[in-house]
Amino acid sequence: MxxxxxxxxxxxxxxxxxxxxxxxxxxxxxxxxxxxxxxxxxxxxxxxxxxxxxxxxxxxxxxxxxxxxxxxxxxxxxxxxASRGRAIVEQAGDDVIVEAAAGEPWHPFVQWTLAQRLFGLENLSLIPGLVGASPIQNIGAYGVEMADRMRSLLAIHLRTGESRRFDASECRFGYRDSVFKHGDGPQWLIASVRFGLSRRADPRPGYGDIGAELQTRGIDASTATPPQIAEAVCAIRRRKLPDPALIGNAGSFFKNPVLPRRQAEALRQAHPDMPVYPAGDGHAKIAAAWLIEHCGWKGFRDGDAGVHPQHALVLVNYGHARGAELLALARRIQDSVRQRFGVAIEPEPRVI
Ligand SMILES: Cc1cc2nc3c(=O)[nH]c(=O)nc-3n(C[C@H](O)[C@H](O)[C@H](O)COP(=O)(O)OP(=O)(O)OC[C@H]3O[C@@H](n4cnc5c(N)ncnc54)[C@H](O)[C@@H]3O)c2cc1C
Incomplete structure (x- = not known):
């Protein structure tokens, strides 16, 4: 495997x-x-x-x-x-390939790479879940995504039993997307993943609040080390994101919609404070959180299903919400965003 x-x-x-x-x-x-x-x-x-x-x-x-x-x-x-195992499998100069079994918990794996002085995953610290799922939605945070670091993965086809190594280009990574989400994709069981890391630090402190967090710790962003960036990312995430151990959630429930640039520009003209980011290829990404908040959903609660009071993107289970209740709430949110802004927002988690 x-x-x-x-x-x-x-x-x-x-x-x-x-x-x-x-x-x-x-x-x-x-x-x-x-x-x-x-x-x-x-x-x-x-x-x-x-x-x-x-x-x-x-x-x-x-x-x-x-x-x-x-x-x-x-x-x-x-x-x-829940299969475990991680190892360095190739080294050439500063470039090192590390492999981890699908059942390795993601964040401890990132910490292990840093302890080996292998750099590249630090911005992805503290994302919940396991290594095997990390390519499925091309996990990303703080300016780095799976597509930047993954070399290849080994997968087993559940129906045919075929064992196949996919390189990064064959995974067809996109924004929270990969080949494993489409068509026959969910039939592949990801058994292990290889990452291309480096002994040479190439810190990326320029995204989101990392610079400010480093500053409060008395660290100059231009000299920050990967472990310092990892610590900053963990501190920001602990402060900002609800801990699923305390309140049920799956992180961001909706993806940021990617629109043709002309449509995004028209929306920004109508709503000048709407955040719009370039998304390449004549497209632009708009912040789903802004759309949801401006439809009045932030902090909404119906029984035990709700929208987090500080994070419009995060649906929460306050205790005993049923999945169907959370899905019904998600659909109400999607409908109201479509009606008010003419934009479709898609769920990020897999809905079963
Ligand atoms: C508080 C919080 C914060 C989050 N922050 C981020 C973030 O910053 N960035 C981000 O990208 N995501 C984030 N997420 C989402 C989530 O952590 C990631 O998508 C993670 O990779 C999911 O891993 P998992 O093992 O829990 O997958 P699961 O939820 O168990 O599965 C997800 C999907 O992958 C499939 N799958 C799982 N393992 C395998 C395997 N070995 N082979 C084939 N298919 C498999 C499942 O069938 C399912 O379709 C966050 C979630 C939470 C709760």
Whole structure:
């Protein structure tokens, strides 16, 4: 399943639980159940895990559950990826290729790279979830995205059993998008991911509040080291984003819409304070948070489903909201943004 060096222990069989609760396995804290939950802890036992999922294979591959909205119970099997392992697999001068198994938690993996003095992932610190899901939506934050750092990944096709290495160009990365979200894409199980990192620091402190955060720490942005940038990013994220351990959420629920530049300009003329960013190729990106806030949704609450009071982009579960209630709220928000601004906003998490 992965090219990572196998450990010396005998392969651990997958664990199997029937009628399993999923509440603790998704960051929205949605109380859904799986007909069967198969947890893969050792990549070598993937065939056994797939067998345990039954003849139809897994109905859902689950990582950290931080980009998922479950609106129903899962009738089939959920295959939870918890395979671990990380290693340096190639070095040439300052350039180093690191591989991590799909079940490695993302943020500890980033910290491990920094502890090895391998640089490049620091701006992506503290994103929830696991390594295996990171290419699916081309995770990004603070001016860096997966597409900038990923070299290749190893994937297994759930129906055919084909094992294939995708390089970055074959992943067709876009803004919160990749080949794995379209057509046959969800049939590929990502087993491990390789990253191209460097022993030479190339810090990117110029995005968002990183410079200001460094300044409050007495650090000059022009001399900041990657670990200092990672610490700054963590501090900003801890301050700004709701912790799913305290309040259920999946981060930004909507993507920023990308529009033809002419349409974006017309909107800005009508609403001069609307943030508009260049998005290349005659297109512009507008801030979904601004659209939602200006439709009056920020802080809205209906039962236990709501919009975070400080983050218009973040839908929250205040306790026992059902997935269907959060989805209904998302649709109301989409409808009102379409009516008021003529713009379609799309959910970022996968809705099941
Ligand atoms: C508080 C908060 C902040 C966030 N901030 C950011 C951010 O700054 N930037 C950003 O990009 N995202 C952000 N996210 C979203 C989320 O953390 C990322 O999308 C993350 O990569 C999801 O990983 P996961 O393991 O939890 O995936 P899951 O939610 O388990 O799965 C997401 C999708 O990937 C599929 N999948 C998972 N693992 C595999 C695999 N091994 N093979 C094939 N398919 C798989 C699932 O079937 C599902 O379709 C945030 C989320 C939260 C809760």
């Amino acid at each position: 992965t090219a990572l060096p196998a450990n010396d222990f005998p392969p651990a069989p997958p664990s199997i639980i029937d009628d399993a609760p999923l509440r603790a396995l998704n960051t929205f804290g949605i109380d859904a159940r799986a007909h069967r939950l198969v947890t893969l802890t050792d990549a070598r036992t993937l065939p056994a895990a797939l067998d345990a999922c039954g003849p139809d294979g897994p109905a859902l591959i689950l990582g950290g559950g931080s980009n998922l909205l479950l609106t129903r119970d899962i009738d089939g099997a959920v295959l939870r990826i």
